[in-house]
Amino acid sequence: MRFQFLLTFCAVLNAGQAQQIGEVDYPYLGIKFTIPAGWKGAETEGAYIIGSDTQPGFILMVPHEIKDVALLKTEARNGLSEEGIYLSMTSDFESVGPGGIGAEFNGTIQGVAAKAYVVGVINPLGYGVTIIAATDVPNYSPAYKKLAKQVAMSLKFTHPKEPPFASQWKEALNGATLTYMNSSYSSGPSSDGYSSYSGYSSHIEITLCPSGAFSYSSSSSSSIDTGGGSMSSGGKGGGQGKWSLTGDAGGNNVLKLEFSNGRVDTYTLSYNNDKTYLNGKRYFRTFKQNCY
Structure with missing residues (x-):
């Protein structure tokens, strides 16, 4: 076989x-x-x-x-x-x-x-x-x-080679807050005078402090109304730890978040048309000066 x-x-x-x-x-x-x-x-x-x-x-x-x-x-x-x-x-x-x-x-x-x-x-x-x-x-x-x-x-x-533009990414992210927002809403057919709809929203915020520390928070919610009944759900998450920049096998810059509980998240970084992307998703980059 x-x-x-x-x-x-x-x-x-x-x-x-x-x-x-x-x-x-x-x-x-x-x-x-x-x-x-x-x-x-x-x-x-x-x-x-x-x-x-x-x-x-x-x-x-x-x-x-x-x-x-x-x-x-x-x-x-x-x-x-x-x-x-x-x-x-x-x-x-x-x-x-x-x-x-x-x-x-x-x-x-x-x-x-x-x-x-x-x-x-x-x-x-x-x-x-x-x-x-x-x-x-x-x-x-x-x-x-x-x-x-x-x-x-x-x-x-051997010591890993630094990916191209690594210093630029470090300068761009140092002290920044990265925010991802996504929402959707759709309406459905009416039944006996009642409208139906479904909606979803997601929010992620990552603050990268100059000290190397980071804070992470996320929230999501969803709701649906069929005209005869409704249902909603939501959740929140968060954590803190140390952030760093590294590279992957192809030489792409990668943001690495090492949470204090042992969890590790990695995001491939890209920049296009003056917009910042993590794993292909648009994140807004701001500087709120709220590092702990």
């Missing part, structure tokens, strides 16, 4: 992503690695996937921000659960080069019973990397452990 997760890899390639072989360099992340011979790779959203035309399974590389080996082990023991991947650790840890640990995992990927060897590598200079070499259970062999370790040992970390 042709392993089903390769459909993910094929979908990435068919979407027009360039296939890569050999050494891959991401200077804006400070990460360089080598694709194993006979395999080829492509970028996918938030990760890098490597596949083969002749061998089942894949190698998935995902960045992480863990700096402590003990915490890396704790996360591994808790298992992997993301984007259709559900894996639990089934072996003891092994050391994999400096700053790396590896172990075998069992579970499911896209609903298929799977087995994988997973290596987590700490990067003292920036993003670390998790490497998952996986296939379905019947096709798993020590070769996948070897592949994961091979990629891990090829990793080279």
Whole structure:
């Protein structure tokens, strides 16, 4: 049986992503690695996937921000659960080069019973990397452990290169309040003299203090009236922490919010027609001088 997760890899390639072989360099992340011979790779959203035309399974590389080996082990023991991947650790840890640990995992990927060897590598200079070499259970062999370790040992970390216009973005955002507002309203047909409608509104405010601290608040509300009954709902959120500017693999500037509760939000920054965008959404930039 042709392993089903390769459909993910094929979908990435068919979407027009360039296939890569050999050494891959991401200077804006400070990460360089080598694709194993006979395999080829492509970028996918938030990760890098490597596949083969002749061998089942894949190698998935995902960045992480863990700096402590003990915490890396704790996360591994808790298992992997993301984007259709559900894996639990089934072996003891092994050391994999400096700053790396590896172990075998069992579970499911896209609903298929799977087995994988997973290596987590700490990067003292920036993003670390998790490497998952996986296939379905019947096709798993020590070769996948070897592949994961091979990629891990090829990793080279350097100080990330500063993205273009990073200093301009820092100047533009330092002390600024970023506000997102969105609302919609639509009316529907009338029934027995009663009008129907639906409405929605959303508001986000992020204040970026010169000290490196930030405050975040959000609110949303929605309502609907069918003419025979109505319903409304709403919610609020907020938090504080530290903000910084970083880059992504493509050299885009990224706003990073590290909340005091451990949550991390990232926003790709762009500027067009004198307007500021975070993850493609328009934010108004003002200076209210309300830093705490």
